[in-house]
Amino acid sequence: MQILLGLILAGGVALAAWRLRLLSGSGAAAAAGLGTLVFGLGGWQWAVVLIAFFATSSGLTRLFGRRKQHLAGAFSKGGRRDAGQVLANGGVAGLAVLAHAVWPAAPAPWLLFCGALAAVNADTWATELGVFSPSAPRLITSLKTVARGTSGAISVAGTLAAVAGALCIGLLGVWVWPVTTPAEFAGPLAALTLAGLAGSLVDSLLGATLQAIYYCPACARETERHPHHTCGTATRLLRGLPWLDNDGVNLACAVVGALLALLGGVR
Numbered sequence: 001m002q003i004l005l006g007l008i009l010a011g012g013v014a015l016a017a018w019r020l021r022l023l024s025g026s027g028a029a030a031a032a033g034l035g036t037l038v039f040g041l042g043g044w045q046w047a048v049v050l051i052a053f054f055a056t057s058s059g060l061t062r063l064f065g066r067r068k069q070h071l072a073g074a075f076s077k078g079g080r081r082d083a084g085q086v087l088a089n090g091g092v093a094g095l096a097v098l099a100h101a102v103w104p105a106a107p108a109p110w111l112l113f114c115g116a117l118a119a120v121n122a123d124t125w126a127t128e129l130g131v132f133s134p135s136a137p138r139l140i141t142s143l144k145t146v147a148r149g150t151s152g153a154i155s156v157a158g159t160l161a162a163v164a165g166a167l168c169i170g171l172l173g174v175w176v177w178p179v180t181t182p183a184e185f186a187g188p189l190a191a192l193t194l195a196g197l198a199g200s201l202v203d204s205l206l207g208a209t210l211q212a213i214y215y216c217p218a219c220a221r222e223t224e225r226h227p228h229h230t231c232g233t234a235t236r237l238l239r240g241l242p243w244l245d246n247d248g249v250n251l252a253c254a255v256v257g258a259l260l261a262l263l264g265g266v267r
Helices: 002-019 025-042 044-064 066-074 083-102 108-130 156-176 182-209 246-265
Strands: 213-216 221-223 236-239
Touching: 002 025, 002 044, 025 044, 025 083, 044 083, 044 108, 044 156, 083 108, 083 246, 108 156, 108 182, 108 246, 156 182, 182 246
Parallel strands: none
Antiparallel strands: 213 221, 213 236
16 A cells, blocks of 8 residues: 555656656656655655655756756756656665665665765755856866866855755754654764765766766867757767766765765664
8 A cells, every 4th residue: 555655646746747847758757666666665754855855956956947058058968857867866765765675674774765865965956056156166176167067066155055955865864764862863964964965076076087078069168968969069078988977977976975874874
């Protein structure tokens, strides 16, 4: 019954997100499957944290989408998340729920789940809000000033947004997790927040070093898009590994957040 209820609720949320153009068709299907898994095997506590990630990240994308239209050509995909993006951001959390089904009394799956979502939420908030930094961003590897929207760029505003995004998931995670004293509350919260921030910084580091970045000769600008830029021109590899796209970087972000949360939160 819980899995059936999860399917109904997740399907409804995914359908609403598709109608609001937050998800593509494949993204809606992936989100429905992930939501069914999380609610069906985890329960409402797990579902609440997942919904908080999806609602805040998608809300920021929708809220500031028009103000970032001039940067659309730099990113690999548009504002509607497809199945690849959904699984890259939520796949690790889904595996954590499966682990919980096998070891329901262990704290590790919950830390992995919340750590992964804290990291991808931190990364999303940094991406969505960091582009509005009053000062130009700097490349994480060299601190050289770069254009807004450049992969691997960081800023004070973006970093603060990442902390807020991780803290949001951390607060919700410890609130619905059975902790009984302030000391028990503070430890997991700090672990989740720091793990989320670290995951987002690893995302930026990979974006500046190993992620595939292409060049559009017609627009004379770097882009994550391949094989064609938004203008229709074929792009060529400028740097990075051809097989490591933004979805792969987001997956690495989630893995790092999950593992660091586990290391910092297990007592």
